[in-house]
Amino acid sequence: MSLTCQHAARSCVRSLRSSNPLQISSVAAAVGHRRTTRRWASTETTTATNPKISGIVDQISQLTLLETADLVASLKTRLNIPDMPMGGFAAGPAAPAAAPVEEEEAAPVQQEKTLFNLKLQSFDAGAKPKIIKEIKSMLGLSLVDSKKFVESAPKLMKEGVPKEEAEKIVATLKELGGVAVME
Numbered sequence: 001m002s003l004t005c006q007h008a009a010r011s012c013v014r015s016l017r018s019s020n021p022l023q024i025s026s027v028a029a030a031v032g033h034r035r036t037t038r039r040w041a042s043t044e045t046t047t048a049t050n051p052k053i054s055g056i057v058d059q060i061s062q063l064t065l066l067e068t069a070d071l072v073a074s075l076k077t078r079l080n081i082p083d084m085p086m087g088g089f090a091a092g093p094a095a096p097a098a099a100p101v102e103e104e105e106a107a108p109v110q111q112e113k114t115l116f117n118l119k120l121q122s123f124d125a126g127a128k129p130k131i132i133k134e135i136k137s138m139l140g141l142s143l144v145d146s147k148k149f150v151e152s153a154p155k156l157m158k159e160g161v162p163k164e165e166a167e168k169i170v171a172t173l174k175e176l177g178g179v180a181v182m183e
Contacts, residue, residue, distance in 0.1 A: 116166040116182040116183060118182060120135070120149075123150065131150050131173065132147050132150050135157070157169075
């Protein structure tokens with residue numbers, strides 16, 4: 001506390017001591033009540049603004065870890081949120097995610113399918129290192145994660161990819177010795 005603040009605090013204490021003792025207790029009670037009221041009001045206003053949200057938060061806070069994982073998986077499927085790789089560079093995969101939303105909004109106007117899911121079906125054993133390198137650069141995974149991904153084929157690579165980009169990816173993997181399918 002700075003010197004001027006200490007001086008102000010001491011002068012307030014002196015003025016309170018010199019006044020009626022009954023006033024001191026009422027002032028102290030009012031100050032204490034104001035503090036607790038502010039704290040209570042600050043936390044309560046954020047949760048009590050919408051009782052529906054408050055109820056959902058209460059229900060989620062009572063879930064176990066497994067139930068929470070199931071909830072997250074259900075929300076991802078219901079809201080069409082793609083799984084993002086847990087690599088070190090998160091800005092790369094986030095940028096293409098915005099384009100499919102615009103494409104999906106335009107999709108009802110056009111009857112032809114414009115967004116595809118890409119799936120790595122299989123690959124030649126001799127082309128495995130090349131496929132791993134391509135998957136690593138395409139999905140932004142680490143080398144170990146890319147190897148595990150390729151070895152677990154058939155596996156979904158990307159969701160909601162525009163037709164032109166999907167065709168390029170399929171052609172690239174075909175040149176390297178892999179088989180990718182647009183669904």
